[in-house]
Amino acid sequence: FGLSYAKNGELLKYIRKIGSFDETCTRFYTAEIVSALEYLHGKGIIHRDLKPENILLNEDMHIQITDFGTAKVLSADSRQARANSFVGTAQYVSPELLTEKSACKSSDLWALGCIIYQLVAGLPPFRAGNEYLIFQKIIKLEYDFPEKFFPKAKDLVEKLLVLDATNRLGCEEMGGYGPLKAHPFFESIVWENLHLQTPPKLTAYLPAMSEDDEDCYGNYDNLLSQFGCMQVSGSASSHSLSAPETSTPQTSGGNIEQYIHDLDNNSFELDLQFSEDEKRLLLAKQAGGNPWHQFVENNLILKMGPVDKRKGLFARRRQLLLTEGPHLYYVDPVNKVLKGEIPWSLELRPEAKNFKTFFVHTPNRTYYLMDPSGNAHKWCKKIHEVWRHRYHQNAAK
Template sequence: MPREPTLGDLSRNASVISADSEPEAEGLAPPPRRIRTFSGPRSPPRSAASIAARPHPAHLSRELGYEEPAPSTSLLNGKRSSTPSGKPSLRDFQFGKTLGEGAYSTVKLATSRADGKQYAVKIMFKVHLDRARKLKTVSTEHKALQRLNGHPGIVALYHAFQDEFSFYLVIELAAKGEMQSVISRLGSLSTRCTQYYAAQIVDALEYMHSKDVIHRDLKPENLLLDDAFRIKIADFGTGKVLENGDQRATTFVGTAQYQAPELLELNETTKSSDYWAFGCIVYQMISGRFAFNSLSDYLTWQKIKKVEYEFPNGFDEQAKDLVQNLLVHDAPKRLGAGPPGTPNDPNALKSHAFFTPIVWTSLWTDPAPPLEAGLVKKEHSDSEKVWDDIGAAWDELVGSDDDSDGIEWAADAKDPLRPNRNSDIGPRDGPSSSSPRVEHAEDALQHSMERLDIRSSR
């Protein structure tokens, strides 16, 4: 005698019924019940290796020379490189300290193993670029630096290559650091220093714009100083190479305090936007503070759109007139932004009274003036003192050798996908016997280095 179906049987049968299901054949047992959970199915986490293994846009590989089969002469030492494409690789450099970090990149000091020359290598991690959909910035920066090679006020590009984990740009080393660090250390710059560095920026901007390149993120952090304390404009990752007659870009980029009104109101930038940022830089050099700044980016933007700023007491009068002619709401009317032959073209900017002491023909060969404070002076204004280790300075001040702060940090407090500031990038001397599993960007780089070491030791 057939047994009565239980509530459990009815429930199992009901769980597999759908609007378009066929009646089950008599006598067949119901299919096993699918395990149900309260969360949707999750994709397995992607490793750096799996992301790197995916093909990247062909134009990146073509422009960075990753797929060129024919050997070529290396610019490092004038000899054939050991790589099939003639491009350098990680094994050609000994990497040192970190020079800077960005959202998607790290800049490392690198020494050529061939001739001992030092470079700055910008390492852009594919795993971060891919996740943020920023792969295009690699080709943009590479193209901009290629187009601008040769000007003394812009960092030179020597090589570009990639491996399965990262893109690498080998660029000129500016050993004296950022202009922002100088301003922060001194408090402000003297009028003579400001005239000299502002003139170099003007000359570099004129050349840059003549090559149809817009920087779009001009600020003291991107103004580097070489061994002779001359300006080197760097970081073209958010730049724009104008092509096919374009005169403007329509991407929202830049840093809040230096963004021009047309970007905020029309979502566009032009060559004139760089002159707005230049006006903000001149103001900051002399005053030691931002021209536009508030409690939030939004409030800062409101001041920019109203061109709402004021000069501190003692601000040089000629510099004040220069800034007022640069921080103009109407972009075409800014000094330096006009077409050749107009009252506000680049030559008119160079002829401004603020630049009277400048000899433009010898601007890049004349010695730089001594770095000295101007309107604002800080107590510790020794230009030769570099505050690299604030922690050590604090320990010396309070007389403590204990680095512990007594706080037990959670194991997951560190972002596993952010590159370690102290990570060793590049091949190390001596073979490694292990090959760790590749999961994150820094692991990927470490894995790449160890494989190179293993090959070189065979």
């Protein structure tokens, strides 16, 4: 047998890439999932493992549901409307699967509620350190909505994430799919020809986190246009940022303080015009007195400072460390734990959206960062300066 080709891959890839869908995108893709579930349930099929990884996008960006390996087909003459086996993925399993070890059509509606939440917020509603703790949260219906969650989408999620499977909007006991499709969140949806409509362009939404911030929207059709005119090349190996031997002689190594610009106790940046000898002195000074040195693999820190790293509608404070190499590390400043690294490549692009908010675009994900001091442009300038040293100079050789 053959399978249709889903050229644009998993929905999860786009959630990870842009973090939080805007309301138009959320509405359209939720409507397509609802239409697909209505069809499946009409055929007596329970999917039982509905999640963003199992929702694919074809060439035209319409959805295709996949992975029916754990699906259950209810026979037409069977009175049993449930499947009695434990299947599914922790973040999306329904409470009845945990308490009664059985799934029904309404279990797919629970998963739909989880997916809508994730499209808007960027993360699933039930999150914890392990599956057992996730299951406990599901059984207790223990989840919260972040601020700025679309009100109509919130109401819909609340009507789907209901512990009693017979009280979920869209289930047979609640009148079937008619009441679900009539929910106010779908008021602008034309259901009859949804599969023929042109899907909206995927657009990220970053609502302001405080009154003095502003909302940000990002269109991802032209991610790489900012520096598209540059013709550069270079390998992925590490690269020294010290001045070349043929450059103008540098000031003596004893005066390295001239390169350091302190912004506050946890923030500074370096000028990049130091010599190799001065670099060694700067690194020795860093190793002897900078508490963040332990996280950067003995690389010289070129700029550092606190940022709020956002994923969807959630934000966490991180210490961002731009180093030679180049590298962009981010550290939990409270627990002093390295949380990750923004992958550096030729395609990496910084983009300032306003005084506080800046993006770092990478091929597989866009990182949303907020500088509480309002110097987003300085981060972008320094990142691009390091990018130029790393790739543009190589191209000139």
